[in-house]
Amino acid sequence: MSTETIGDKLRTLRETNELTLRKVAALIDIDVAILSKMERGERRLTKQIVQKLAKIYKHDTEELLVLYLSEKVVYEIGDEDLALKALQVAEEQIKYNKTKKK
Amino acid sequence: MSTETIGDKLRTLRETNELTLRKVAALIDIDVAILSKMERGERRLTKQIVQKLAKIYKHDTEELLVLYLSEKVVYEIGDEDLALKALQVAEEQIKYNKTKKK
């Protein structure tokens, strides 16, 4: 199974598109250092940045966002023994909210 | 399905045990105001506090922790369109980590 982080994926995509950190950083208006750190998981990504990068790299935005969000979740509760149970409860809660609210 | 927050649950447990905020706050060494806010979801709970409260109320710690963790997840990504997909990916990731690491 995939053990690839979203940072790895974004780096690969950037290289595939033959873009430098400097160029991409300029495109999305952030510091080169930050983009470098984001690709290596040292700084957190944001939803907005993921979306911008998906566009630049012409890659499926949804896939990247799902990866981004799931990584956030794992980061939050991943090392808990009860993580799996908690995720299942969270799923049910979200499903319930979807029918009820909005 | 359950739409009860962990705060509601903790409040109910406290009342069932006929304890005041003041007494419980003293037992776990936090300010009364904070405990009040935690029960009403205005301040975040911590794992440690949930565990202490479970002990005081003689209630299943695991159940409360699962509720606490799942609420954290829902808070983080619950309003995302891709939340459910993200949770499924997160689950797979955690399962994978369990076999591989540790």
Add this chain to the structure above:
DNA sequence: TTATTTTTGACATAAATTGTCAATAGCATA
């Protein structure tokens, strides 16, 4: 009313996140 419990909000402190920058490292090529 009086006593007790709970809620609210203001404020200060602490902690985490983020942005900026410059120095350094790495790598390719002349």
Add this chain to the structure above:
DNA sequence: TATGCTATTGACAATTTATGTCAAAAATAA
């Protein structure tokens, strides 16, 4: 080696977010 470009690292300030403390106000019960 030297040059040029790219990427990494770390220090620092600025900002944001979380946390602790307290007292006044509101709610509740006797």
